[in-house]
Amino acid sequence: MNITKTTTQQKVCIVGVGYIGLPTALLASKADFHVEAYDTDIEKITRLKNGLTNIRETDLVDLLTDEHKKITFTTTPQISADFYIIAVPTPFLETKYADVSFVWDAIEAILPKLTEGACIILESTIPVFFTETIARTIEQKTSFIIGKTIFVAHCPERVLPGNTLYELINNNRILGGVTPACAQKALEFYANFVSGKLQKTSAKNAELVKLIENSSRDVQIALANQVDQICTAAGTDSREVIALANEHPRVKILEPGCGVGGHCIAVDPHFLISAFPNATQIFATARKINDERPDLVLSRIKETLRKIRLMSPSGKISIGIWGLAFKPNVDDTRQSPALEIAQKLLLSEQNIYFHAVEPNVHPHTIQQLGFTAETNLDRSLEISDGIIVLVKHNEFKEITYSILKEKVLFDACGLLFEATAGLQEKSTKDSLPAHLNAQRKSQENF
Numbered sequence: 001m002n003i004t005k006t007t008t009q010q011k012v013c014i015v016g017v018g019y020i021g022l023p024t025a026l027l028a029s030k031a032d033f034h035v036e037a038y039d040t041d042i043e044k045i046t047r048l049k050n051g052l053t054n055i056r057e058t059d060l061v062d063l064l065t066d067e068h069k070k071i072t073f074t075t076t077p078q079i080s081a082d083f084y085i086i087a088v089p090t091p092f093l094e095t096k097y098a099d100v101s102f103v104w105d106a107i108e109a110i111l112p113k114l115t116e117g118a119c120i121i122l123e124s125t126i127p128v129f130f131t132e133t134i135a136r137t138i139e140q141k142t143s144f145i146i147g148k149t150i151f152v153a154h155c156p157e158r159v160l161p162g163n164t165l166y167e168l169i170n171n172n173r174i175l176g177g178v179t180p181a182c183a184q185k186a187l188e189f190y191a192n193f194v195s196g197k198l199q200k201t202s203a204k205n206a207e208l209v210k211l212i213e214n215s216s217r218d219v220q221i222a223l224a225n226q227v228d229q230i231c232t233a234a235g236t237d238s239r240e241v242i243a244l245a246n247e248h249p250r251v252k253i254l255e256p257g258c259g260v261g262g263h264c265i266a267v268d269p270h271f272l273i274s275a276f277p278n279a280t281q282i283f284a285t286a287r288k289i290n291d292e293r294p295d296l297v298l299s300r301i302k303e304t305l306r307k308i309r310l311m312s313p314s315g316k317i318s319i320g321i322w323g324l325a326f327k328p329n330v331d332d333t334r335q336s337p338a339l340e341i342a343q344k345l346l347l348s349e350q351n352i353y354f355h356a357v358e359p360n361v362h363p364h365t366i367q368q369l370g371f372t373a374e375t376n377l378d379r380s381l382e383i384s385d386g387i388i389v390l391v392k393h394n395e396f397k398e399i400t401y402s403i404l405k406e407k408v409l410f411d412a413c414g415l416l417f418e419a420t421a422g423l424q425e426k427s428t429k430d431s432l433p434a435h436l437n438a439q440r441k442s443q444e445n446f
């Protein structure tokens, strides 16, 4: 691949300084771009100017500390940049259509600053054909010609929250140009800090790739959740069935859980479902299965609580809820199925004293969400008649199996299975003769 490294200091304007915009701004700054980071959220911009963010990823916080003084954080775009990176949210509306108004606002904000040769890169997830619409609108409102005097591309992000910087640098990246020259221009930006493959394609393909990636994951998670329903109905443990099925070299079933949270996977399939209703039945079904999952888990928890009540008919019951975030090891509780389940429990179960343990969220925030916060796991175990584990955070894995099994436990995410599988694995290894153990180890590494 032909990678042209930027030699003179070029300017980049990041529009939307959130979970994607901020790390992109930091990496661009580290790669010696002059960076302006623009967001309409005054409070966020003030915090960033002081080197502060609420994103709890250590490497990202460290990079912010190093770079924030070099970056211009602003609530009004001021520079004429070589590259504009649009990383604003595109939420999904009740009407079942994508809300692209933030992207339009971003385009309006940068339009007066555009100069010849600039490249506008849309990183936000968008509906199919939208990049082309943006490009034609820019042409209509200015005298620029797409692919000749101005460049527009869709380069969707692929990072996994919790590991953002690493993935921004190392993941392969799709560069979808409205014309081939637009894709090439986008490559000239990312080549400065991405070490993964940079793959040029059309804007339409890039839009489809992003939406299909997330829809595929949604379908895979729905499959795991259905396997769990089948196994529960058959009276067996889905984790064991899935682990055994996954021993097949071409089977990889994901993990059943509380449902699909976050801002991407639960949303993006709808962009395709609304545009291609006759070709997305499987996506629509997966969405339904995953949307209904929190209520299904809730009804199972209520069953467990009924059993606990029977064991102590007169007394008040104390229950620890472990995990409120939308997935393991992140601090984000927005669109979290675990939080939805926990809040529904709190509202519907009388005479139960609930407390929440969420190591990634400040106790004050946990209280604002309606829960008594407990920061000490041992104490939570000590005061609880039962534990409901909703999210498999690393901290919870440190509790030993022997302690966990003494509690009435509702395990929605397979914490206990992992602990016992670990024990079985250990005892099998211990009982193997040394030469077989070595052989097994080399196979694992392979």
Ligand code: SAJ
Residues within 6 Å of the ligand: 125, 157, 158, 159, 160, 161, 213, 214, 217, 221, 224, 254, 255, 256, 257, 258, 259, 260, 261, 262, 263, 264, 265, 326, 327, 328, 337
């Ligand atoms: N989940 C399960 N079972 C699993 C895996 C996940 O129930 O086996 C649940 C999680 O608990 C969570 C939800 O699904 O509630 C989504 O989590 P995730 O880790 O699958 O994905 P996100 O939303 O954090 O990030 C996804 C990623 N997309 C894909 O893996 C295809 C990421 O690469 C994208 O950049 C991101 O969406 C995005 O911004 O689009």
